[in-house]
Structures are given as structure tokens and as C-alpha cells.
Amino acid sequence: MHESEVADRTGLTLGENGRGGRGGWFSGGGRDGNAGRSRTPERAYITGIVIALGAVAMFFAALVSAAVVRRGSPSGDWQPLRGASTVWPILALNTMVLLASSFTLSHSRLRARSGDDAGFRRWWIVTSALGAIFLAGQLFAWRQIVGAGLYLATNPSSSFFYLLTAAHGAHVAAGIVALLVIACRPARRMARRTAIEVTSVYWHAMGAIWIFLFLFLFFGGRS
Amino acid sequence: MNPLPDHVHPAVASPSGFFRRYVFSTDHKVIGLQYYFLALAAVTIGIVLSLLMRVHLAWPQAHWPLVTGGTLRPEQYLALMTMHGTIMVFFVLTTAPLGAFGNYFLPIQIGAPDMAFPRINMLSFWFTLAAFLCMLAAFAVPGGAPISGWTAYPPLSGLGSVTGPGEGMGQTMWIVSIGIFCIASLLASINFITTTIEMRAPGMNLTRMPLTVWAWFVTAVMSLLSFGALLAALIMLVLDRSAGTSFFTPAGLVVNGELQSGYSGGWPLLWEHLFWFFGHPEVYIAILPGMGVTSHVISNFSRKPVFGYRAMAATLCAIGILGFLLWGHHMFVSGMNPYSSLAFSALTLSIGVPSAVKTFNWLGTMWGGKIQFDTPMLFSIGFVSFFVTGGLSGIFLAQPALDNLLHATYYVVAHFHLVMGVAAIFGIFSATYYWFPKMFGRMMDETLGKLHFWLTFVGAYCIFMPMHFMGIYGGIRRYADWTGATYLAALQPLHLFATIAALVTAAAQLIFFYNFVSSLTRGEKAAENPWRATTLEWSTASPPPVDNFAGAFPTVYRGPYEYSVPGAPQDFTPQHLPPELAGVSEGATHA
Numbered sequence A: 001m002h003e004s005e006v007a008d009r010t011g012l013t014l015g016e017n018g019r020g021g022r023g024g025w026f027s028g029g030g031r032d033g034n035a036g037r038s039r040t041p042e043r044a045y046i047t048g049i050v051i052a053l054g055a056v057a058m059f060f061a062a063l064v065s066a067a068v069v070r071r072g073s074p075s076g077d078w079q080p081l082r083g084a085s086t087v088w089p090i091l092a093l094n095t096m097v098l099l100a101s102s103f104t105l106s107h108s109r110l111r112a113r114s115g116d117d118a119g120f121r122r123w124w125i126v127t128s129a130l131g132a133i134f135l136a137g138q139l140f141a142w143r144q145i146v147g148a149g150l151y152l153a154t155n156p157s158s159s160f161f162y163l164l165t166a167a168h169g170a171h172v173a174a175g176i177v178a179l180l181v182i183a184c185r186p187a188r189r190m191a192r193r194t195a196i197e198v199t200s201v202y203w204h205a206m207g208a209i210w211i212f213l214f215l216f217l218f219f220g221g222r223s
Numbered sequence B: 001m002n003p004l005p006d007h008v009h010p011a012v013a014s015p016s017g018f019f020r021r022y023v024f025s026t027d028h029k030v031i032g033l034q035y036y037f038l039a040l041a042a043v044t045i046g047i048v049l050s051l052l053m054r055v056h057l058a059w060p061q062a063h064w065p066l067v068t069g070g071t072l073r074p075e076q077y078l079a080l081m082t083m084h085g086t087i088m089v090f091f092v093l094t095t096a097p098l099g100a101f102g103n104y105f106l107p108i109q110i111g112a113p114d115m116a117f118p119r120i121n122m123l124s125f126w127f128t129l130a131a132f133l134c135m136l137a138a139f140a141v142p143g144g145a146p147i148s149g150w151t152a153y154p155p156l157s158g159l160g161s162v163t164g165p166g167e168g169m170g171q172t173m174w175i176v177s178i179g180i181f182c183i184a185s186l187l188a189s190i191n192f193i194t195t196t197i198e199m200r201a202p203g204m205n206l207t208r209m210p211l212t213v214w215a216w217f218v219t220a221v222m223s224l225l226s227f228g229a230l231l232a233a234l235i236m237l238v239l240d241r242s243a244g245t246s247f248f249t250p251a252g253l254v255v256n257g258e259l260q261s262g263y264s265g266g267w268p269l270l271w272e273h274l275f276w277f278f279g280h281p282e283v284y285i286a287i288l289p290g291m292g293v294t295s296h297v298i299s300n301f302s303r304k305p306v307f308g309y310r311a312m313a314a315t316l317c318a319i320g321i322l323g324f325l326l327w328g329h330h331m332f333v334s335g336m337n338p339y340s341s342l343a344f345s346a347l348t349l350s351i352g353v354p355s356a357v358k359t360f361n362w363l364g365t366m367w368g369g370k371i372q373f374d375t376p377m378l379f380s381i382g383f384v385s386f387f388v389t390g391g392l393s394g395i396f397l398a399q400p401a402l403d404n405l406l407h408a409t410y411y412v413v414a415h416f417h418l419v420m421g422v423a424a425i426f427g428i429f430s431a432t433y434y435w436f437p438k439m440f441g442r443m444m445d446e447t448l449g450k451l452h453f454w455l456t457f458v459g460a461y462c463i464f465m466p467m468h469f470m471g472i473y474g475g476i477r478r479y480a481d482w483t484g485a486t487y488l489a490a491l492q493p494l495h496l497f498a499t500i501a502a503l504v505t506a507a508a509q510l511i512f513f514y515n516f517v518s519s520l521t522r523g524e525k526a527a528e529n530p531w532r533a534t535t536l537e538w539s540t541a542s543p544p545p546v547d548n549f550a551g552a553f554p555t556v557y558r559g560p561y562e563y564s565v566p567g568a569p570q571d572f573t574p575q576h577l578p579p580e581l582a583g584v585s586e587g588a589t590h591a
């Protein structure tokens, strides 16, 4: 096996800085010689996830602006999400859980940086668990509004409520899968430290998108 | 587990085994060719569908042996039209320029061994193929193919088979197919953008990137930001169709005498906004790569640097940004607020500025050059011609007052076929003739190529120019048969003319296919750099080795279009030649 690859797989011991390598991209390629040119530089994975999040953001922006436009549609059939008053405290609680998971994730990342593998793993698992609790909480919120007689097709406001939470939930579920995969086995194509960075960027973004959606639903859905 | 991940393969070894090498390959060149052949299959089907429509339009009352009932029913015509438009827009004009040529040449032109994420690249292709098969399957499901056009406007597309036979299963297949296509395009664009940012060779700074790379990059950014919106719209459409929501479907709709109950007042205009927020960028996704190829080829065959390289790159970006701000010009008659029409109109007209800059720069590049009229050059000149002709009619359509008359007429059909259909296809042809030697190691036949060019050039104008007159006269589009409208009877000879021209032009494509296939095996062997060109793809073997440069990765010393540099020993100075070997000093870029 290639030596650099062995180093890659052991991940944590690798001193490679995921963001290093070359200067800003306006200066053009700076990797000199042929060494390492036949593989993807580590920082490309981070660039890649940031770009992918651009597409995710546009997807949610489309859904949210559709909700805004639909709410103002001339038919005037939009009704506020009433009768499910318990749902907002639950959603607030879920928001707290997701926020907390961002903190445990940052902590886990710091543990990994300082070479504490057990600590990394512990906080990483806690993060995944908080993610799972968030999803369970979202399902619970759905049960509440179902209990209030608000189904997917009851009113455009409930349609958007289910649509936005489901779309976000699916993205969080994908994030949980990524977290678990990284906890369980070494990354094959990138250094472990890069895998940790990539997942963290994604997870924090899901938290940020949720906070936006929560505020949107709270202020746009209730009134 | 794969013992050796592909990035640590020794420089020149290719994966062994037929399947790993040609089918489930992660090599961007193989994937590029896979996209190319997918587009070739798609364009063949698309052309056949269009000929069926054209024949029907010329002889609407004729009886045909294989058609049940003898004549084509209107809904069958609409199904042909929907599938023609969808296949052409998505599986030809989005797939070939970016998926095929972008995949094959972007990494080589920036001096990289592959895309940043080879496996995601492979996944993009297989998703695209799955989407294509799913789309074709719509012909075979009960009720047949959908009838709502490539724009799938609700409520026609939102209610199920009550609005037409193809609106049941067929429309569902359409939505699923385009949904998969969205995901494939998003994955591909992430790859293109990351590769351009992270994988450039030393010395390949932004102002040394070939304009093709600039074009693919901007195109990828546009698809990254637009396909997500389409995906969101498709999900809502599916819910309207199957879960009884009312995102787009209004209340109290009566279809075929039947009241559609259960809908609470959805808004079809919402679909139009979401669709065209994607749809307008999409038309530029189809044409920007062609602009890149045209700049590249015109410079090469005029033996002159691109006139205004920086302006060319900047206008690509300007078109990319503006392209997101003017979707409303497709909706002037939709009942949208007239003040928004005003804003969309002004923004639309402003895109004429970068378009004109590009056109004049292409002419400026040719001006005073030692022009060689090889087939790639002819097709690039053809591209400029069709881009101008089609773009000019856009300026008329961009005025709401005129568009009130011209919307949904053949004038629009003429506009977008010339500018998107034919111009983008000419970009694809130019790229094919230009890069065929690099991709397959052999030259295409020049005589056949020129014949193909002239027949297609004249033929395409003959098909689409008369449609302007039809449109101004009030000829409505998307109608199977005008015979009921007496005021349109006078236009029938034009339909006949366009149909004959279409049949001749389609036949001319057989020359291309013959040339392509026979050159694969019998073409004259191509040297490394048959066009005496400057960019990196011409510094390596034809076809290039697995890692593109056989381990000897290039360093870049100058801009991409250093032709006829005063004092240089030859009339082209390749990007990778160090000053000592090139005989001219290192250049940052040129004017």
C-alpha cells in the first residue's frame, strides 16, 4: 500500500492541514512539481461541500419563497396554523436540541484536533444521538398537528409546514448517516480530519437552515 | 473493498477489465464519451419526433398506415411535442455541451488528472442515463407520454389523466425523470466548480484559463443555483397530483365538464415563477458552453488571440448573473403585475449588452486574421450567425407590448429554435469536429464535414425563418392542426416549406453520422496537435492517457490564445512551453 495512503487512513495522526496547499485561488495553482498532482487535494472536499450547500440553500430558498408567494395568492385561502398550540413549544425544544448538537460537534472536532480519539468519538456519538432526538421531536410535532386535524392537504399553510419540515428532516437524516459512517470506519478517499471538517460544515449548515425555517414557520405560519 | 483507490493508481495504468474501464469507469474522459453517446441517442430520437410533427403539420388531414384511426389525434401531437422539447432541452442541450465536452476537456485544459470527485462524476452520468430511460418509458405506460410541454404548466400537469391520457402515468414518469435529472445535474455542477477551483495546474491562474473553461465554470454555477428550484417545484407538483395539496391547482376548476373538487385555490402562476427561475438560466446553460467553444475555435482558426479576452470572460459572468434576474419575460401575459413586467423587460433588454460585446469580439477576433475555413471554424461562424439571428428576435419579445401579440405564437418558436436549438447544436458540432482527433486519435473527413455544414446551415434557416412570419401573422404554437382557423389557411404553404426543409436537414445529419462512424476506424491518424493550437489538451497524446499527461503534469507559462506572437518562432505558442523553449517571454495574459 502506498505510504501516504496509510497515513491518510490513520487520519488523526496526519499533520496535513486540510486548508493548506496553495494560496488563494485567484493566484492560480501553486502546487509545485508533480508530487501529489495525481490526486484530489484535501481541501477540495471542503470546497465541494460548501458548493453543495449552495445548491441546498437554493432548494430551501425556492420552497420558502413559494410559501411566501402562495400565502399572498389572490384566492386568499391561506389559514394560519391554529389549533395546534402545543406544536410551537415542541419545535422550540427541538431547535434547542439541534443547537446543542452543533456545540457537541464542535467539541468533538476539537478533541480530534488534540489527538484525543476517545473524546472525539464520545462527543461525535452524542451529536448523532442529539440529531436523532431532533428527528424524533419533529415527528412528535407532526403528531401534534395531526391531532389538531391539520393534514398535508388541509390548507396551504399545513402543506408547507409538512413540506419544509420533511425536506429539512431528510437532510438531517443524511447528516446522521454521515456522522455514523465516520464514527464507525475510516474514510477511504480523504483524510479523517477532512471527513470531520466536511461533515461539520454540513451539520452546522443544517442547524442554520433549521433556525431560519423555524423562525419562518413561527412568524409566517401562525399569523 | 477496492485495494487501490483511483487517486493512487500509478500514473499510466488504466483499470483492468472491460466493465471498470468502459462502463463503470471513473475516468472523466470515458464519462464524457458516455454523455456524448447518450446525447447522440437522445438527439436522434428528438429529431425523429420533430419530423413526425412536421409531417403532420404539413399534411394535417393525411391518413397514415401505422396510426390508429388514420390521422394523428391532437393529444398524440402534443405528446410528440412534449417529448421532443423535453428530450432536446434536457438530454441533448444540457447533456452534450457540459456533460460530454466539459467532462472530457475541462480537467485536461486546466492540467488536472481527473475531476475532483471521480466517483460522483460517474454517479452523475448514471443518474442522467436513468432519467433518460425513465423519460422514454413514458411512451410505454398506459395513456402514453404527457402532453403538457417541456414547461409542464399546471393545472394541465397537476390533475392526472382527467386532463388527457398522457397526464396520468406519463406525466408522473416525466416528473420522476426530471427529478432524477436535477440531482444528476447538481452533482455534476458541484464537481465542475470544485475542479475548476482546486485542480488547476501551477501557473493556470484565472486569466490564463481557456474561455471554454470559463464557460463551463459559469454554466456549472448556473446549474448549481437553478436545478434546486426546479426540484422543489417538481416535489410540489407531485404532491398536488397525488396528495391532494393545492400548491398550484386552483379551486373550482372544471375539466372536460367535470368539476375538480378538493382543491382550495392554488396558484398556477407560482409554478411559472419557479419553473422559469430555473428555465431561463437553463437556456443559458445550453448555450454558454457553445460560446466558449466558439471563442476558442475562432481564435485557433483565425491564428489570432481572442479579441478582448477579459471582456469575453467578464461577459460570460455577466450573462450568468443577469440570467437569474429576468425569468419573468416568459410570463408577460400570465397576469403578473405589469410593473414587474416593466422591470423584467428592462433587465431582459440589458442582456443584449454582454451578448453584443461577445458578438463583436468574435468578429474582432476574425478581423484581419489568417482565417482557415476548416469544418470546426465553419460551425463556430454558424454559431455566431444563429446566435445573432435568434437573439435579435429576443429583443422584440422582450417588449411586453409586442409580446402580448407574439407570445405563444410561432415567432417564439422561431426565436428559441434559432438561438437555443440551432446555435447550441452548432456549438456541439463545432466541438465535435474540433476535438474528434483528440478524443479518438483520428481526423474527421473535411469534405463531408463541409457538406454537412452547408446543408445544415441553409436547412436550419429555411426551417425556422418562415416561422417568424407565421408568428407575426398570428400562427399559434402548440396546435396540432390549424385547419379550423380560416385566417391561418394562407400559412399552409409555409408549413409545407418548413417540413421539406426539415426533412432535407435531417437527412443531412446522416452525412454527419456516416462521417463520425467511418472516421472512428478509417479516418486519417491524428497527430498530437493537428490544429496547431495552444491549450493543454493539445500537449498530450491523442487520445490522452488515463491520467491525461502520462505523469508529466504541465506547468503553465502564458495565456491560452497566444497565436502569431511577434518574434515567436511559430505562429502559436503553447501554454505549457517554458520561455526558453517557446522563444518568447512568459506572458501573464493578453489584451
Ligand code: HEM
Residues within 6 Å of the ligand: B151, B283, B284, B286, B287, B329, B330, B348, B349, B351, B352, B355, B390, B391, B392, B393, B394, B395, B396, B397, B398, B399, B403, B406, B407, B408, B412, B415, B416, B419, B420, B421, B424
Ligand atoms: C438577446 C437575448 C435574448 C432575449 C432578449 C430573449 C428574450 C426572450 C423572451 C422575451 C422570450 C419569451 C417569449 C414568449 O414566450 O412570449 C423568450 C423565449 C425563449 N428564449 Fe429567449 N431571449 C434571448 C436569448 C435567448 C437565448 C440565448 C436562448 C437560449 C440559448 C433563449 C431561449 C429561449 C427559449 C427556449 C424561449 C422559449 C421558451 C418556451 O416558451 O418554451 N433566448 N426569449
Ligand SMILES: [Cu+2]
Residues within 6 Å of the ligand: B279, B280, B283, B326, B327, B329, B330
Ligand atoms: Cu428566457
